[in-house]
Amino acid sequence: MKKIVNVLTGLSLMTSMAMADNAVLAKDGLGDFLVAPVYFAKNDICTKVTVFNTNKTNSILAKVAFREQSSSNEVDLPIFLSPGDVWSGTVCQNGNDVVLSSIDDSNHPQIADVLKNGKSLTQQSIKAGHTDVDFTTGYIEIYPIAQFNEKSTKKVEKEILVKRWDTLIKGKTPSKLVTSGVDGYSLSANVAFKTDDKYTTILPMVAFKGTHDKTLRGSAIAYGNDTSPEVLLGTTKKHQILKLLQHKEVDFTYSNRGKDQYIVFTYPFGYIDSQIRKYKVTVRDMSENKEKAETIIFSPTPKPQGAYMKNEVSIVSVEDIITKTKNPAMFVEGQIQIQDITNITDVQLGNKKHASFIATYVTFDKNKENKDEVLNATNIPFK
Amino acid sequence: MRQISLLNKLYLLFFPFFLLAFDKLYDLSGDEFEIVTTKDSYKLILNKQKFTEYSFSDDGFKFFLPYFTKEFNLKILRYNSIGYINGFLSMDKNFNHKLNVSASNLKYYLTDYKKNNQKELEYLLKNFSIPYKKLTSLSIEMYNIPFKVSKNFNKYLYFKIKKLPKNKLEYISYSVYIVLDKKLVDKYTKYYFPKSKNLIKTFLKNINKVKPYYKEKK
Numbered sequence: 001m002k003k004i005v006n007v008l009t010g011l012s013l014m015t016s017m018a019m020a021d022n023a024v025l026a027k028d029g030l031g032d033f034l035v036a037p038v039y040f041a042k043n044d045i046c047t048k049v050t051v052f053n054t055n056k057t058n059s060i061l062a063k064v065a066f067r068e069q070s071s072s073n074e075v076d077l078p079i080f081l082s083p084g085d086v087w088s089g090t091v092c093q094n095g096n097d098v099v100l101s102s103i104d105d106s107n108h109p110q111i112a113d114v115l116k117n118g119k120s121l122t123q124q125s126i127k128a129g130h131t132d133v134d135f136t137t138g139y140i141e142i143y144p145i146a147q148f149n150e151k152s153t154k155k156v157e158k159e160i161l162v163k164r165w166d167t168l169i170k171g172k173t174p175s176k177l178v179t180s181g182v183d184g185y186s187l188s189a190n191v192a193f194k195t196d197d198k199y200t201t202i203l204p205m206v207a208f209k210g211t212h213d214k215t216l217r218g219s220a221i222a223y224g225n226d227t228s229p230e231v232l233l234g235t236t237k238k239h240q241i242l243k244l245l246q247h248k249e250v251d252f253t254y255s256n257r258g259k260d261q262y263i264v265f266t267y268p269f270g271y272i273d274s275q276i277r278k279y280k281v282t283v284r285d286m287s288e289n290k291e292k293a294e295t296i297i298f299s300p301t302p303k304p305q306g307a308y309m310k311n312e313v314s315i316v317s318v319e320d321i322i323t324k325t326k327n328p329a330m331f332v333e334g335q336i337q338i339q340d341i342t343n344i345t346d347v348q349l350g351n352k353k354h355a356s357f358i359a360t361y362v363t364f365d366k367n368k369e370n371k372d373e374v375l376n377a378t379n380i381p382f383k
Numbered sequence: 384m385r386q387i388s389l390l391n392k393l394y395l396l397f398f399p400f401f402l403l404a405f406d407k408l409y410d411l412s413g414d415e416f417e418i419v420t421t422k423d424s425y426k427l428i429l430n431k432q433k434f435t436e437y438s439f440s441d442d443g444f445k446f447f448l449p450y451f452t453k454e455f456n457l458k459i460l461r462y463n464s465i466g467y468i469n470g471f472l473s474m475d476k477n478f479n480h481k482l483n484v485s486a487s488n489l490k491y492y493l494t495d496y497k498k499n500n501q502k503e504l505e506y507l508l509k510n511f512s513i514p515y516k517k518l519t520s521l522s523i524e525m526y527n528i529p530f531k532v533s534k535n536f537n538k539y540l541y542f543k544i545k546k547l548p549k550n551k552l553e554y555i556s557y558s559v560y561i562v563l564d565k566k567l568v569d570k571y572t573k574y575y576f577p578k579s580k581n582l583i584k585t586f587l588k589n590i591n592k593v594k595p596y597y598k599e600k601k
Contacts, residue, residue: 128463128464128465129464129465129551130465170430170431171416171417171428171429171430171431171558172417172428172430173417173419173428214456216458216558217428217429217430217558217560218428218429218430218431218458218557218558218559218560219460219462219556219557219558220458220460220556220557220558221558222556224462224463225460225461225462225556226460226461226519226520228460228519228520228522230458230518230520230521230522231458231459231460231520231522231558234522234524235489235492235493235522235524236489236493236495236501236524239487239489239493242487271519272467272517346485346486346487346516347486348487349487350485350486350487350488351485353487
């Protein structure tokens with residue numbers, strides 16, 4: 001009996017070791033790498049980003065990266081979170097610029113005033129040399145940098161956290177560093193969409209666990225340097241995350257002929273321009289046959305070879321999909337399947353491979369002042 | 384007597400002009416590394432912020448892989464410039480055998496001797512050149528390297544930057560850490576430098592001077 005128990009214990013340990021070795025999608029919203037699949041900073045709509053350190057005794061250093069929709073050109077900033085601390089910032093459009101504002105004490109002291117007055121992500125990116133950037137829509141990544149076990153719930157002075165990050169940049173080891181990396185149970189985040197200072201809906205970030213097991217030191221984590229999954233998480237973890245996000249199909253329901261309804265497809269980790277993906281669409285109508293067990297498939301349409309998505313963030317209009325069917329009037333409410341989304345350039349897990357993506361169902365509306373607002377935003381469950 | 388072809392004569396005449404210039408990313412024999420000692424390992428962490436400037440006259444960079452490396456981790460990022468990192472990684476300075484592989488194939492882009500599909504180092508040791516295309520960052524990682532492999536190290540790896548006219552890459556910055564097998568380093572250093580008081584420092588200071596470990600074994 002003892003032998004069986006030993007074998008079982010061994011197997012259990014091996015399983016947990018294997019689990020610890022792999023990145024997994026979090027079910028509790030807590031993780032060590034987080035992605036907000038979409039933000040809007042366009043016309044009347046702003047997005048507030050909030051990052052929580054839910055660990056009551058550990059400090060966490062992290063980077064928040066805003067990536068624009070065309071080719072994921074980024075602007076990032078460091079954040080310094082005490083135990084139980086929160087950081088937030090808001091992106092809004094201001095003329096031709098998208099501006100990030102934050103009055104949070106978790107910002108680096110040297111850029112606190114700049115962020116208080118608003119930092120143009122657009123201008124920052126243009127100054128760096130990028131062209132054709134469009135930050136009005138994009139996505140956000142939260143990268144872990146380091147964790148410190150304070151063994152106390154007391155707030156840690158931000159200057160101490162800044163010094164620790166500086167020490168890491170110099171290739172040295174600050175005190176209280178958790179050398180096994182940032183754990184998967186301490187960070188969570190969300191984005192909240194607002195119009196006229198009224199929050200209309202909130203979207204939790206997609207969280208991953210087991211992505212950070214090596215704390216980096218040196219230039220790779222310097223404030224001014226780009227963020228990148230290969231660098232901050234490692235090639236293996238990047239690959240595992242892409243595998244977790246690789247899917248054959250997305251299904252969602254539509255109503256009101258798909259009016260004001262959109263699916264946002266976010267394809268992380270490509271970071272190059274001219275990305276194209278092809279896909280197939282099947283539109284099903286359920287309104288006239290809802291009592292029947294079978295679903296009548298009126299199409300596939302448009303023709304598979306005619307359907308392409310460009311960029312790292314692609315917004316697909318549900319109304320447009322229905323308009324392209326042979327008889328759009330027939331489709332009032334029902335289900336749409338988008339299948340075989342395939343890379344046709346050598347990005348993510350390769351050319352001709354299924355794309356890795358996060359899909360978000362977004363509904364827009366007009367408020368009483370006739371201003372745009374995000375009525376609903378939901379991450380579509382992975383199949 | 385063997386005849387030398389006209390092409391070879393021209394090559395010999397202009398030989399100095401064919402030499403490629405590779406920036407050295409770090410110097411293990413200096414004091415650029417913080418050394419963290421554990422029971423089984425020496426972890427060397429580059430303790431300076433390092434930047435390298437590139438122009439179209441530069442060819443690339445090189446970095447040294449010492450004996451007894453168990454783990455190697457080099458992270459390279461664009462710094463203060465845009466454009467893509469394109470090029471070839473090889474132990475062969477002439478980059479003769481270029482592979483054509485998909486960027487997502489871990490067999491060519493990661494080394495972990497505990498995993499069958501991650502053997503980039505095997506290709507490098509056979510002098511193949513591995514292409515890297517359109518990257519905003521470069522990560523060269525090697526894990527669980529056994530002694531039978533690391534005894535063949537003490538070699539440079541070269542990254543030749545492919546120059547594309549429209550690319551605006553001007554600077555890179557990088558971080559490095561190297562984990563050495565403590566037992567093997569200590570044994571080796573004691574053999575060659577019996578009077579050494581600080582084995583790891585002696586090992587690093589003499590890294591380019593000593594004979595291969597495996598020849599020492601009788």
